[in-house]
Amino acid sequence: MKGIVITVGNEILCGDIINKDLAIIASITKEYGIDIQKEITVKDDIDEIKNALKEAILYDIVFVSGGLGPTQDDVTREAVSSFLGKDLLFKEELLQTVKNKLKDWQIPDNPLHKKYGYIPEGCKPVENPTGLAPGILCKEEGKFILLLPGPPRELEPTLQNGLSLIGLQKISRGIVKIYRTFGTREVDLQKIVEEIEHSHNIEVGYYPSIYGVKLKIRYPDNEIKEKIEPLILQKIGPDLYSLNNEELPAVLGRILKSKNLTISVAESCTGGLVGDLITSVSGSSAYFMGGIIAYSNEVKVRLLDCNREDLEKFGAVSSEIAIQMAEGVRKNIKTDIGISTTGIAGPTGGTPQKPVGLVYMGYSDGKRQKVIKKIFKGKREEIKKQAALWVIDLARRMLT
Amino acid sequence: MKGIVITVGNEILCGDIINKDLAIIASITKEYGIDIQKEITVKDDIDEIKNALKEAILYDIVFVSGGLGPTQDDVTREAVSSFLGKDLLFKEELLQTVKNKLKDWQIPDNPLHKKYGYIPEGCKPVENPTGLAPGILCKEEGKFILLLPGPPRELEPTLQNGLSLIGLQKISRGIVKIYRTFGTREVDLQKIVEEIEHSHNIEVGYYPSIYGVKLKIRYPDNEIKEKIEPLILQKIGPDLYSLNNEELPAVLGRILKSKNLTISVAESCTGGLVGDLITSVSGSSAYFMGGIIAYSNEVKVRLLDCNREDLEKFGAVSSEIAIQMAEGVRKNIKTDIGISTTGIAGPTGGTPQKPVGLVYMGYSDGKRQKVIKKIFKGKREEIKKQAALWVIDLARRMLT
Numbered sequence: 071m072k073g074i075v076i077t078v079g080n081e082i083l084c085g086d087i088i089n090k091d092l093a094i095i096a097s098i099t100k101e102y103g104i105d106i107q108k109e110i111t112v113k114d115d116i117d118e119i120k121n122a123l124k125e126a127i128l129y130d131i132v133f134v135s136g137g138l139g140p141t142q143d144d145v146t147r148e149a150v151s152s153f154l155g156k157d158l159l160f161k162e163e164l165l166q167t168v169k170n171k172l173k174d175w176q177i178p179d180n181p182l183h184k185k186y187g188y189i190p191e192g193c194k195p196v197e198n199p200t201g202l203a204p205g206i207l208c209k210e211e212g213k214f215i216l217l218l219p220g221p222p223r224e225l226e227p228t229l230q231n232g233l234s235l236i237g238l239q240k241i242s243r244g245i246v247k248i249y250r251t252f253g254t255r256e257v258d259l260q261k262i263v264e265e266i267e268h269s270h271n272i273e274v275g276y277y278p279s280i281y282g283v284k285l286k287i288r289y290p291d292n293e294i295k296e297k298i299e300p301l302i303l304q305k306i307g308p309d310l311y312s313l314n315n316e317e318l319p320a321v322l323g324r325i326l327k328s329k330n331l332t333i334s335v336a337e338s339c340t341g342g343l344v345g346d347l348i349t350s351v352s353g354s355s356a357y358f359m360g361g362i363i364a365y366s367n368e369v370k371v372r373l374l375d376c377n378r379e380d381l382e383k384f385g386a387v388s389s390e391i392a393i394q395m396a397e398g399v400r401k402n403i404k405t406d407i408g409i410s411t412t413g414i415a416g417p418t419g420g421t422p423q424k425p426v427g428l429v430y431m432g433y434s435d436g437k438r439q440k441v442i443k444k445i446f447k448g449k450r451e452e453i454k455k456q457a458a459l460w461v462i463d464l465a466r467r468m469l470t
Numbered sequence: 471m472k473g474i475v476i477t478v479g480n481e482i483l484c485g486d487i488i489n490k491d492l493a494i495i496a497s498i499t500k501e502y503g504i505d506i507q508k509e510i511t512v513k514d515d516i517d518e519i520k521n522a523l524k525e526a527i528l529y530d531i532v533f534v535s536g537g538l539g540p541t542q543d544d545v546t547r548e549a550v551s552s553f554l555g556k557d558l559l560f561k562e563e564l565l566q567t568v569k570n571k572l573k574d575w576q577i578p579d580n581p582l583h584k585k586y587g588y589i590p591e592g593c594k595p596v597e598n599p600t601g602l603a604p605g606i607l608c609k610e611e612g613k614f615i616l617l618l619p620g621p622p623r624e625l626e627p628t629l630q631n632g633l634s635l636i637g638l639q640k641i642s643r644g645i646v647k648i649y650r651t652f653g654t655r656e657v658d659l660q661k662i663v664e665e666i667e668h669s670h671n672i673e674v675g676y677y678p679s680i681y682g683v684k685l686k687i688r689y690p691d692n693e694i695k696e697k698i699e700p701l702i703l704q705k706i707g708p709d710l711y712s713l714n715n716e717e718l719p720a721v722l723g724r725i726l727k728s729k730n731l732t733i734s735v736a737e738s739c740t741g742g743l744v745g746d747l748i749t750s751v752s753g754s755s756a757y758f759m760g761g762i763i764a765y766s767n768e769v770k771v772r773l774l775d776c777n778r779e780d781l782e783k784f785g786a787v788s789s790e791i792a793i794q795m796a797e798g799v800r801k802n803i804k805t806d807i808g809i810s811t812t813g814i815a816g817p818t819g820g821t822p823q824k825p826v827g828l829v830y831m832g833y834s835d836g837k838r839q840k841v842i843k844k845i846f847k848g849k850r851e852e853i854k855k856q857a858a859l860w861v862i863d864l865a866r867r868m869l870t
Binding site: 077082083084085086087088089090092093094095096097098100106107108109110111112113118275277335337339340341342343344345346348349350352353354355358359360361362363364365366368369373402403404415416417418450451454 | 755
């Protein structure tokens with residue numbers, strides 16, 4: 071089934087908002103066998119929307135997102151009914167659904183809300199469980215036009231409801247697995263996977279980001295998956311941290327839980343980000359006891375037992391202090407493992423010997439100690455993020 | 471000048487990547503007086519790109535992003551030269567520029583890179599300072615076609631270079647000010663600003679997010695700005711935290727610096743996020759000394775001097791403990807001010823009395839103490855983020 075998306079919104083064309091709707095629509099409809107072949111973004115303008123519809127109606131299904139709000143500049147309903155040559159009818163029961171939501175969600179009513187009660191003749195409303203504006207499904211000479219609210223959190227469930235209303239069902243396109251890796255560059259990963267890819271009927275996608283490279287493989291069937299997956303695991307080695315698209319903090323959490331171990335963090339340059347990432351996992355209180363953000367040297371000495379002479383001799387950004395921080399937090403928070411970061415997040419504060427981006431990451435479990443030294447590139451936030459992820463990955467590697 | 475954007479990329483139409491290029495192109499070109507009126511996303515397919523160009527050439531300027539990479543599926547160069555009816559010529563000097571970059575950036579060379587040396591006859595290369603693929607500028611019957619690399623960090627500087635090459639200059643469209651508010655809903659802000667908006671020739675935009683509502687006002691000239699700005703400040707009151715589009719942590723930092731005060735954080739449910747946000751500001755080490763992430767009650771007692779009996783009596787998620795945490799961290803990190811968070815980030819762990827989203831945020835400066843209680847909605851990450859922003863805003867309010 072061939073699909074097209076029309077996105078409606080001045081705020082998208084003037085650059086105030088990034089269009090996230092296309093990615094959501096494409097990802098979801100793909101599972102139903104719909105191939106989105108084109109997308110058009112137009113202004114909140116009846117003629118522009120109608121022009122786009124003229125082209126779009128050549129496809130089997132048209133998704134129109136945005137312009138269903140209650141204000142005057144929202145004209146998608148009007149444009150579609152004009153395009154179809156149908157009247158825009160007011161339905162009391164549609165407005166009533168909206169009024170019930172207003173009551174439930176304790177939002178004050180407003181005369182503008184009446185607009186939600188209008189629908190082109192012959193079209194069906196589509197329930198929007200997370201917002202006020204209902205979706206609308208129209209059928210025109212065997213083609214479908216599905217109008218969806220613009221905000222992503224409303225669009226997604228309304229789209230699912232619309233696809234059900236059409237009667238579409240998810241199709242099986244083999245087995246999709248998403249592997250997560252950390253530490254291998256995309257190009258090196260490609261080399262590793264290439265041989266396997268060429269000799270088998272599998273589709274491979276690479277998605278690099280600050281979190282490492284995501285490897286998406288579509289196997290035609292389970293037999294081929296069972297044959298190939300072990301080869302991939304073996305070839306990538308310990309850089310592969312998840313077979314099931316888990317985030318790094320979730321993987322570390324799973325390992326800690328299974329070994330019945332606790333962890334704490336000592337953060338200098340990351341300023342709390344390591345703790346934030348570890349606690350992004352629901353249930354992390356089972357293994358994460360807490361941490362000490364030691365931004366000043368004074369706090370490193372008093373609360374992390376760092377040696378004052380070493381701080382002067384080696385500087386706060388050094389492998390010696392990274393280890394002392396990891397060991398200090400482990401002892402003072404009383405956990406099995408302590409991890410630490412100390413570095414220069416920039417953009418100022420660098421020297422030729424210790425440039426911006428230099429970070430030491432430490433690990434201590436009482437028996438073993440380990441430090442990694444890295445010079446990260448990027449803006450302040452990117453350096454902090456990389457340091458936080460690398461130290462979490464360090465703990466993962468030490469425990470597997 | 472009327473503009474249109476063509477985005478090229480299978481990865482965008484299949485939903486793997488969100489199209490950020492349109493927002494970047496629209497924001498930048500707007501300053502040059504270009505109004506982006508439409509956007510079309512097509513697959514990496516010569517015919518599809520040519521079809522889009524046929525429509526796009528009706529506009530004054532066409533921006534094409536993506537499909538300039540070195541692999542076989544990148545066909546934007548081919549499509550544009552075919553559309554223009556021009557040959558694709560190989561230029562040795564173009565390839566040499568790329569080879570110099572490979573050397574500087576220590577990236578291994580590859581036969582595929584040869585593709586970067588091709589350009590349609592009569593078109594000009596546009597320097598891409600952050601990537602390998604040069605942009606390309608073509609002129610066709612008084613219309614411009616500017617080809618840009620897809621990755622946002624390459625697209626932005628290449629676009630700027632392309633606009634210079636065309637000879638366009640930034641135009642003045644009055645004075646734009648971006649005000650930041652926290653705590654007022656969009657609808658209430660609208661009511662406040664509406665009177666002023668109706669009686670003057672100003673353009674107003676509202677951009678709500680988790681960081682509060684951004685208010686963008688375009689004044690026709692400085693005289694009107696000087697007249698109206700004080701009215702707006704007065705009407706919005708203390709919810710307005712920046713006149714210059716500063717982030718909340720930067721504003722708090724500025725206040726602390728100007729008063730020569732230091733701050734520390736005691737974090738339970740936010741897990742380190744408050745510290746992370748405060749240290750997102752370069753130079754924050756001047757006023758941020760550190761903090762204690764007290765995820766377990768044991769850490770709250772030992773490192774924040776929370777009263778064990780109170781913990782049992784009121785629970786960790788209570789106004790009493792929030793205050794004790796703020797006061798404890800202030801004393802133990804030895805800062806002028808301590809702030810704290812304790813709550814239930816969910817999705818599990820809620821009770822009818824203490825539901826998911828309940829957070830207490832505390833402030834202590836030795837003389838004054840304050841607690842805010844909130845029930846935030848959203849996912850775990852959203853609840854953490856709201857709590858962290860609210861406690862930073864609490865400190866800002868207490869100090870202004």
